[in-house]
Amino acid sequence: MSVSELPVKQVLSKGPIQLLTVVGVFVLGMLIVPDFATFSSIQAMLVIASFLGVAAIGQTFVVLIGGIDLSVPALIGAGNVIAARLAGNGMPSPVVILIVLGLGALCGAINGIVTSLWKLPSLVVTLATASVVGGAVLLWTNATLTGSAPQWLTTFTSAASGTGPIPLAPVVVLWLVLALLAQLFILRTKSGRQIYLLGANREAARLMLVSERGITTVCFALSGALAALSGLLLTGFTGAGLFTVGDPYLFQSIAAVVIGGTSLLGGRGGIVRSVLGSLTLVALTTLLIGLSLTSAAQQAVLGAVIVAVTALYGRDRALGDRI
Amino acid sequence: MIAKLAGLRRSPLAVVVTLVAILLVVNISLTPSMLAPAQLPNTLNLLVPSVLVAMASTPSVMSGRGGIDLSVGPLLGVVNVFLVGLLVPYGLGGAGTAIPILLVLGIVTGLVSGALVAFGRLQPVVVTLGGYLVLSGVALVVMPQPVGGVPDWVSYLSGSWFGGYLPRSVLLVVVAVAVWLFLKRRGAIGLILATGSDDRAAHTSGVRVSRVLCLAYATGGLFAALAGIGLSVLIQSGDPSIGKQYTLAAVAAVALGGNPLGGGRGTLIGPMLGALSLFLIQTLLSGAHVSSLWIQVVYGAVLLFAICTNSSIASRLTARPALGSP
Numbered sequence: 053m054s055v056s057e058l059p060v061k062q063v064l065s066k067g068p069i070q071l072l073t074v075v076g077v078f079v080l081g082m083l084i085v086p087d088f089a090t091f092s093s094i095q096a097m098l099v100i101a102s103f104l105g106v107a108a109i110g111q112t113f114v115v116l117i118g119g120i121d122l123s124v125p126a127l128i129g130a131g132n133v134i135a136a137r138l139a140g141n142g143m144p145s146p147v148v149i150l151i152v153l154g155l156g157a158l159c160g161a162i163n164g165i166v167t168s169l170w171k172l173p174s175l176v177v178t179l180a181t182a183s184v185v186g187g188a189v190l191l192w193t194n195a196t197l198t199g200s201a202p203q204w205l206t207t208f209t210s211a212a213s214g215t216g217p218i219p220l221a222p223v224v225v226l227w228l229v230l231a232l233l234a235q236l237f238i239l240r241t242k243s244g245r246q247i248y249l250l251g252a253n254r255e256a257a258r259l260m261l262v263s264e265r266g267i268t269t270v271c272f273a274l275s276g277a278l279a280a281l282s283g284l285l286l287t288g289f290t291g292a293g294l295f296t297v298g299d300p301y302l303f304q305s306i307a308a309v310v311i312g313g314t315s316l317l318g319g320r321g322g323i324v325r326s327v328l329g330s331l332t333l334v335a336l337t338t339l340l341i342g343l344s345l346t347s348a349a350q351q352a353v354l355g356a357v358i359v360a361v362t363a364l365y366g367r368d369r370a371l372g373d374r375i
Numbered sequence: 376m377i378a379k380l381a382g383l384r385r386s387p388l389a390v391v392v393t394l395v396a397i398l399l400v401v402n403i404s405l406t407p408s409m410l411a412p413a414q415l416p417n418t419l420n421l422l423v424p425s426v427l428v429a430m431a432s433t434p435s436v437m438s439g440r441g442g443i444d445l446s447v448g449p450l451l452g453v454v455n456v457f458l459v460g461l462l463v464p465y466g467l468g469g470a471g472t473a474i475p476i477l478l479v480l481g482i483v484t485g486l487v488s489g490a491l492v493a494f495g496r497l498q499p500v501v502v503t504l505g506g507y508l509v510l511s512g513v514a515l516v517v518m519p520q521p522v523g524g525v526p527d528w529v530s531y532l533s534g535s536w537f538g539g540y541l542p543r544s545v546l547l548v549v550v551a552v553a554v555w556l557f558l559k560r561r562g563a564i565g566l567i568l569a570t571g572s573d574d575r576a577a578h579t580s581g582v583r584v585s586r587v588l589c590l591a592y593a594t595g596g597l598f599a600a601l602a603g604i605g606l607s608v609l610i611q612s613g614d615p616s617i618g619k620q621y622t623l624a625a626v627a628a629v630a631l632g633g634n635p636l637g638g639g640r641g642t643l644i645g646p647m648l649g650a651l652s653l654f655l656i657q658t659l660l661s662g663a664h665v666s667s668l669w670i671q672v673v674y675g676a677v678l679l680f681a682i683c684t685n686s687s688i689a690s691r692l693t694a695r696p697a698l699g700s701p
Contacts, residue, residue: 120500122623166679170686173636175443176678179623183675190668303504316498317441348519348615352512359491359505367496368440371578371585 070313070328073361077335085342091219095211097334098220102227103282103289105330107301108308109234110160110278112326113271115309116238117251118318119174121272123163124279124305126182127156128298130189131283136199136293137192145202152284153277159185160276164269174272189295198293205288223285228327230278235323247271251318279305307358308333332361387633387640390685391648394631394677398655406662416535416542420609422654423544424451427602428621429628429650430551430643431595435488435499436629437564438591439571439638442492442499445622446506447599450484452514452618454603459525459613460518468526478600484510485596489589507622514615521614525607532608544608547601548647554597555643558590567591571638628653631681652681 081088107124114121131152138148163181167174207213209223218225238244250257250267258264279298286297306316312329314321336357340350408414428447435444454477462473484506491502535542558564569577570587578584606618630636631652632645656677660670 166683170683172682172686173630175636176627176630176682179627180675180679180682183671183678185675187668187671187673187675190671191666195668303508306500306504310498310501310504316500346516346519348512348515350512352509352516355505355508355510355512358508359497359502362497362501362505363495368498370496371574375575375579 069364070311070325070332073311073364074328074331074335077332077339081335081339081342085339088338088342092211093338095219095221097338098224099209099211099289101330101334102221102223103286104301104304104308104334105227105327106230106285107279107282107305108312108326108330109231109323110275111305111309112312112314112321112323113234113238113247114174114275115306115314115316116247116318116321117268117271118254118316119167119268119271120306120316121160121163121178121275121279122175122302123159123178123182123185124275125298125300125302126186126189127159127276127279128283128286128301129295130159130185130298131156131280132286132290132297133189133193133198133283133293133295134280135205135284135287136201138199139202139205139287140199140293145204149284152280156280156283157273157277160279161269161273163276164272165265167272168265168268178272186295193293193295195295199287201287201291205285206291207288209285209288223288226285231323231327234274238323243267243270248319251320253319304333311358311361387685388642388645388648389633390681391632391645391652394652394681395648395655398652398659402655402659402662405659409658409662412535412538412540415540416533416544418658419542420533420544420605422651423547424602424605424609424621425624425628425650425654426548426647427551427598427605428625429632429646430548430555431598431602432625432629433598433634433641433643433646434564434567434591434594435503436634436636437567437571437638437641438588439574440492440499440588441636442571442588442591442638443503443626443636444485444488444506444592444595444599445500445503445626446484446488446510447595447602447625448619448622449507449510449514450481450596450599450618451603451606451621452615453484453510453517454481454600455607455610455618456514456518456613456615458529458604458607459522463524463526470526470528473526473528474604477604478597481596481598481600481603482593483596485593485599486589488596489592492592493585493588507619511616511619514618518613518615521612523612525611525613529604529607530611532604533611544605547605547608551598551601552643554594558594563587563590568639568641572640624650624653627678631678631685633685653678 087093107128111121111124135148135152138151139145159181163178166172167177209221211221213221215222215225238247246262246267249260250262250264283298287293290297308329309326310316311332312325314325336354340353402409409418428451431447432444435442457480458473458477462468462476467473488502488506491497492499532543566582566587569582570584574584628649629646631649634641634645656674657670660673
């Protein structure tokens, strides 16, 4: 048994450490920043985490099959602008939601089909589609702030509103329900298990008659739909549609997945981990803002912390152990 | 002759060479002044940082393990900001002091990423994503606002010799290529490719994989520092936020150039030509007075088309199933 397989390390790498990280950052915040743990502050943090979290669920699907989706920010921007524009024009909300989800899934499916059909690195494919989608939305809106959010959506994403008896904003509940469904999907269904198989060993998956094209397309389509949904939800938060609203989510969605402990090489990880990753990331950002660092210094510290946190549990095995 | 042509058609460079040739012809026929001595230095000053940053991404991608250096773009910005915001105010802006300091800055940054990948055993995307955030933050801390004022040698580099026919900024690319050829001659590039192709096999054959990974990222850092100097030559000022946008363009250039992102194979000339073709697409569209909003759409579409074509060529190359490949 090599060092990397010692029981303690094995237990740590299986999950609780992500939870400990969230709690650790949170306790640190409570100690350092006054009012960090007031209920209203937690409510606000959860709402902000939910926008990131919804997109991160989708990113997790793609990462699990060994890909990466760089079109997330473009699709968040597109979902945001389309929702604000159509709702502002008086279109009924259910139709708007269907259109946004459909377009997101379509763009994602194109990513998946192109990636699997030509066996291309998803990084470049999604970069290219992001460029096309982003440009198309800019052309459509002339790069200006457009549309408006319907009233119900503003309430839906307001930190002050509750969901029935639960004192959390509806958007937070939606996020957690989606995450739970996604986790059940990957753990309990045949297609879900095939996602892991494809990510762990493509060749073995092919021999076990896993449809690479089908699974890849589904994963990317889910990522696209969830990114667009995140953009739609953001409309309620920002009040209008602006394409650039998705920009910060490029690295954040990946960072949330990675901090959660899902391997970017595919095959290892899960949705609940990304929920914890999103929470860690938002709590950390809030902590850094609370320390009244400038946004530049925040960014620098965040980058270093992402590397440090990943070093706790995201390390590969030593080369000598892999032979 | 025919066999040679057929070989060319199957080369991983075929797509990018064809693309560059077509784009050059169309560009020159649309705007013949592009290559005139009055325009050439400006054109090349624009091109040099893009080419160098594509070169900076090349060794890390070659080194495998999903290796990719996302931090090259912000490193460009940091080099630019260090030069204008720190070295010049402290009187270190002369060519003799500033250039070595900046190059060492690039190499050390690359070495840190490489060491985290090799000894820290972290995934390259995580390390360089962290590096991306740290470096863009550092650039903004050093210089919150764009500032003018570059040392004389930077202004000198933006000029040209022989009445406009030989812009001086090309020197930076020449230096980078010379370093690459030196490393190639010493066998270092071969080791990087061996590591990228199969690090376990390389390890068992006695290659010091960790050191090779450090070397790959350090070389990328050096090229990124040269690109940062090229950026300073281009904008003739310090700007903390302009470097970031080069990262994705660099990845795109590497993929367009026919280097597999999985590592283990590839050339340096491919990414350089990839950067050239991306540049030519932009000049073509702006030369044809297409709205700048359209450029993004066309840019993405061309990229998608080019990598699909690249891949079908690559699959023809490896038509036989590789035995025992993981």
